[in-house]
Amino acid sequence: MTQEIHVRRYDIDWLRCLAFLLLIFYHVGMYYVFDWGWHIKSAEQSVWLQDVMVWSNQWRMSLLFFISGLVTSLADHKLSHWAILKERSSRLLLPLIFGMFVIVAPQVYYEGLTQDLFEPGYWDFWLHYINPNSEFLSDHHGPIGLLTWNHLWFLPYLWCYSLILLAIYPWITQVLSHRLLQSINGKCALAVLILVMLGIWFYLRPNYPVTHDLFNDWYSHGKYFWVFVVGFALDKFPVLWQRLIECRRGLLIVAFMCYVFIIMDRHQMFQPLADLYTRSNGVRL
Structure with a gap:
């Protein structure tokens, strides 16, 4: 009888550390970036920081949810579902409660x-802050008064996604292990992942603005739960993992080109083309 040995994924550990490091620098940058709304702004603000920070705007949080889904799948090899839920609850809900009462309160103050x-x-202020029935600053109240999770919204979202994933675990593992899905080559699988994300971006983003209130945030849920499930599936779908490794340089080039395109558009370098489009029937055709 052979015993299955699961080696710790230090590459995932490093990726998680780098993702949180990026998150810290991004939030520090929000204090100094010019003309972007933030809780407290420095008197010294920089315009060029916008171009730097827009680089990670669309994927920094998605990366965290993707890694969380992958880690959930890796934990599934050695822990029961009940143990995973207990671990997630202790690591997410307890820090969330502590953060709301202790860390976020002075930020709001x-x-x-x-x-x-x-x-x-x-x-x-704190006594009013923890009292959901307080009338203090009623114009600034949320669903539970002044009490808020602020930028700790990642924690309740991740806990809910973990709970949903564990609830549908038998179904999702059956789908992932299906012979038809396992026979799909890496290119097709990667194309499906991108097309689903594009669909979420085009159909949910215009209709559901980001709120981070958990209950009315359908664009965020569509995007983040999708990448969370993709991260979970990646561990159980080796062909896609291998395809990502093979295409990493090409995908990096595409990502860089998209970033350059965004910066050019932000600086209105395509405005002459837009003007030509509005003036010329030939260009429209």
Whole structure:
């Protein structure tokens, strides 16, 4: 009888660390970037930071959910579903509760001070902050008063996605192990992943603005739950993993070209073409 040995994926550990490091630098940059709304802004703001930060705008959070899905699949090799749920709850919900009451509270307090919404006095503010029935700053209340998870929204989203994935686990593993799906080559699988993401971007993004309130955030759910499931499936779909490895240089070139295109468009370098399109019937044809 052979015993299955699962080697720790240090490459995934490194990718997760780099993703969170990028997230930290991005949020620090929001303090200094010019003309982008943020809770507190520096008096010294930089326009060129916009071009730097737009590089990761569309994928930095998707990368975190993708890695989380992959880690969930790797944990499935050695933990029961109940153990995974317990681990996720302790690692996500407890930090979320602590963060909302201890970490986020001073952030909201100092933001309110900079906007002259109330007089200094953190303890009085905190008592109103933790009371969902308080009438203090009622114009700024959310569903539970002033209490908010702010930028910790990733934690409840990931917990809910994990719960959903474990609930549909028998079905999704049956689909992933189906002979027809396993026979699909890497190119087709990669094309399907991209087409689904494009569909989410075109059909959900215009109709459902990002809210991060969990209940009315369907574009974010479509995008993040999809990449979460893709991350989970990647561990169980070796042909796609191998295809991504083989295409990594080409995909990097495409990503760089798309970034250049976005920057050129932001600086209106395509405006002459747009003007020509509006003036010339020949160009339209």
